[in-house]
Amino acid sequence: MADSKITKRGADYSRWYTDVIAAAELAYQAPVKGCMVIRPNGYAIWEKMQRALDDMFKATGHENAYFPLLIPESFLKKEAEHVEGFAPEVAAVTHAGGRELDEPLVIRPTSETIIWNSYKNWIQSYRDLPLLINQWANVVRWEMRTRMFLRTTEFLWQEGHTAHATYDEAERETLTILEVYRTFAEEFMAVPVIPGLKSESEKFAGADHTYSIEAMMQDGKALQAGTSHHLAQKFAKAFDVKFQNEKGEQEYVFASSWGVSTRLIGALIMAHGDDKGIVIPPKLATTQVAIIPIYRKDDQKAVVMERLGQLTESFEGIGFKVDDREQHSPGYKFNQWEQRGVPVRMEIGPKDVEKNQVVLVRRDTGEKAFVSQDGLAATIREMLDQMQRDLFQKAVDFRAGRTYQIDDYSQFNPILDGPEAGFLWSHWCGSADCEEKVKKDTKATIRCIPLDDKPESGACIVCGQASETRVIFSRAY
Ligand SMILES: [Zn+2]
Numbered sequence: 001m002a003d004s005k006i007t008k009r010g011a012d013y014s015r016w017y018t019d020v021i022a023a024a025e026l027a028y029q030a031p032v033k034g035c036m037v038i039r040p041n042g043y044a045i046w047e048k049m050q051r052a053l054d055d056m057f058k059a060t061g062h063e064n065a066y067f068p069l070l071i072p073e074s075f076l077k078k079e080a081e082h083v084e085g086f087a088p089e090v091a092a093v094t095h096a097g098g099r100e101l102d103e104p105l106v107i108r109p110t111s112e113t114i115i116w117n118s119y120k121n122w123i124q125s126y127r128d129l130p131l132l133i134n135q136w137a138n139v140v141r142w143e144m145r146t147r148m149f150l151r152t153t154e155f156l157w158q159e160g161h162t163a164h165a166t167y168d169e170a171e172r173e174t175l176t177i178l179e180v181y182r183t184f185a186e187e188f189m190a191v192p193v194i195p196g197l198k199s200e201s202e203k204f205a206g207a208d209h210t211y212s213i214e215a216m217m218q219d220g221k222a223l224q225a226g227t228s229h230h231l232a233q234k235f236a237k238a239f240d241v242k243f244q245n246e247k248g249e250q251e252y253v254f255a256s257s258w259g260v261s262t263r264l265i266g267a268l269i270m271a272h273g274d275d276k277g278i279v280i281p282p283k284l285a286t287t288q289v290a291i292i293p294i295y296r297k298d299d300q301k302a303v304v305m306e307r308l309g310q311l312t313e314s315f316e317g318i319g320f321k322v323d324d325r326e327q328h329s330p331g332y333k334f335n336q337w338e339q340r341g342v343p344v345r346m347e348i349g350p351k352d353v354e355k356n357q358v359v360l361v362r363r364d365t366g367e368k369a370f371v372s373q374d375g376l377a378a379t380i381r382e383m384l385d386q387m388q389r390d391l392f393q394k395a396v397d398f399r400a401g402r403t404y405q406i407d408d409y410s411q412f413n414p415i416l417d418g419p420e421a422g423f424l425w426s427h428w429c430g431s432a433d434c435e436e437k438v439k440k441d442t443k444a445t446i447r448c449i450p451l452d453d454k455p456e457s458g459a460c461i462v463c464g465q466a467s468e469t470r471v472i473f474s475r476a477y
Contacts, residue, residue, distance in 0.1 A: 004339065008275050013219045020269055021148055023339040024278045034146035034153030038262070041340055042149075044286040045265050046156060050136065052188050052283070053158065053260065056180045062132040062160060067114050069138075070105040075113035078238040082112065085205020089141040091153075107140040112206060112231070112257055115161045116239040123163055123253055125244045130173070131163040149266030150223075150477050157261035163253045165245065167232065170254035174230045177258045178211045181226035189264065190281040190391035191215045191271045192399055193225055194423075194472065196448025201432055204257075208232035214447040214472065216399045217270040220421030222447045222476040225267050228258035266477070272364070272391055278341035279364050281391050282384035289320040289380060290337035294330050294349035307353045307373075314377040318384070320346075338363060343387055344380065362387055364394075399423070405470070409461045412442045416475055423447070423474045427467035429460035437462050438473060447472040 004023040007015040021027055026042030029035075038046065054064070073092060077083045092104040108114065115133070123131060140154045160177060164170040178195050185193045193213035203210035207229035215225045233252040236242070242250045272279040282288050293308055295301040305324070312320060323333050330347070337345055347359040358376065360369045364387055371379050402422025404415060415421060428434060428446065438461070439445055449471045460467050 048284040073104045082206035116235040134160045159259040174256045178228045196450040199446045204229045222474040226260040231255035277339035280341040282343045287321045289344045290342045291322045291346045300350045425470040426461040427458035429465040434462035444473040
């Protein structure tokens with residue numbers, strides 16, 4: 001519905017988020033709690049994300065494959081940390097074909113186990129390595145508190161699972177993918193991110209160590225937008241996957257795994273949306289330009305539509321839609337495309353045809369421009385590029401304004417509870433106790449130990465012990 005009311009961000013951010021999703025017709029709650037129906041407007045964003053990421057995976061040597069949804073429960077139990085981490089959120093099929101199964105079948109919460117069970121048959125020698133596989137799939141994690149796109153029981157994602165001959169090579173792969181994710185977030189989503197290492201308590205269950213990219217939302221909270229894990233030899237040992245190295249010795253295989261999910265759509269909404277609704281960055285918009293012809297009489301319509309036909313012939317590479325629905329007024333249509341976050345709106349009426357112009361309105365700024373019909377496609381392409389850059393810059397500036405270097409722990413809660421909450425860069429000694437205390441006192445977690453951070457000696461914000469670098473504390477989604 002085009003006239004859905006959207007709560008103002010400042011009034012109730014969480015309500016705003018839900019309203020935006022409804023108004024843009026992105027998704028709605030399914031009958032099963034925590035599941036969602038993704039509508040075409042929402043799925044179109046995911047398809048754009050998939051295409052861009054898939055191209056980058058292929059360009060870095062990866063291939064797609066597919067592994068089963070159902071995993072024997074015993075597989076999950078083979079890696080101790082993994083099962084401990086995932087057990088609380090696992091769903092399993094216990095009955096099928098009218099009888100109880102001998103062994104429950106887990107619905108994949110992630111696929112390391114089934115994939116490493118397969119790799120046992122794929123890998124014998126160093127010549128079989130590296131193995132660079134990605135899978136596009138759905139997974140199920142039984143979440144207690146769910147939120148559309150951000151945390152849902154079933155979600156769509158990609159999961160990469162690679163196998164390597166050495167620790168260093170697996171490390172390079174883990175970092176290569178982290179860089180792919182950073183590039184995607186910044187260049188396609190127009191969301192600046194901080195790549196970093198997760199603390200021991202925040203790492204993936206079963207990983208040697210985990211890297212993530214962390215983004216800031218407009219309420220100052222962090223959102224983990226992608227993770228890349230170095231699994232060392234843990235899954236190879238659990239599934240007995242060995243290879244013969246160049247010296248003819250048997251050795252366990254090294255691994256990485258990495259993923260991003262439909263939660264990125266939630267990130268997109270919360271990074272760029274405004275009080276009118278979602279704002280889709282041009283590179284992720286299927287409809288980049290909504291064209292609204294304006295006319296009253298039939299003869300005007302003929303003139304406008306004819307010119308429009310000529311103009312759009314040159315729109316190659318631009319995603320556009322002519323909204324010629326007769327039952328709705330132009331005002332209704334403006335509002336609807338705005339709520340759907342379409343980057344540019346184009347209006348053309350009989351007067352514009354006479355003057356050889358059209359009206360272009362940018363979704364993010366609301367700026368209205370009268371532009372010549374000559375070279376229109378180029379003008380639009382330029383506008384889309386400019387908008388893509390501006391969205392990114394705006395997000396960079398926003399984050400800069402909400403970033404604090406804090407050396408006094410008593411400032412944590414006042415900032416995090418205040419209207420200007422954000423990322424707190426503070427020293428941390430590396431102890432899990434200090435990390436846990438901050439979490440208990442402030443609900444903030446260590447988002448990451450930034451990779452690009454320069455070493456700086458200081459004192460732990462909690463205990464005062466020596467620290468070599470600042471880490472990022474923030475409340476998070
Ligand atoms: Zn400490």
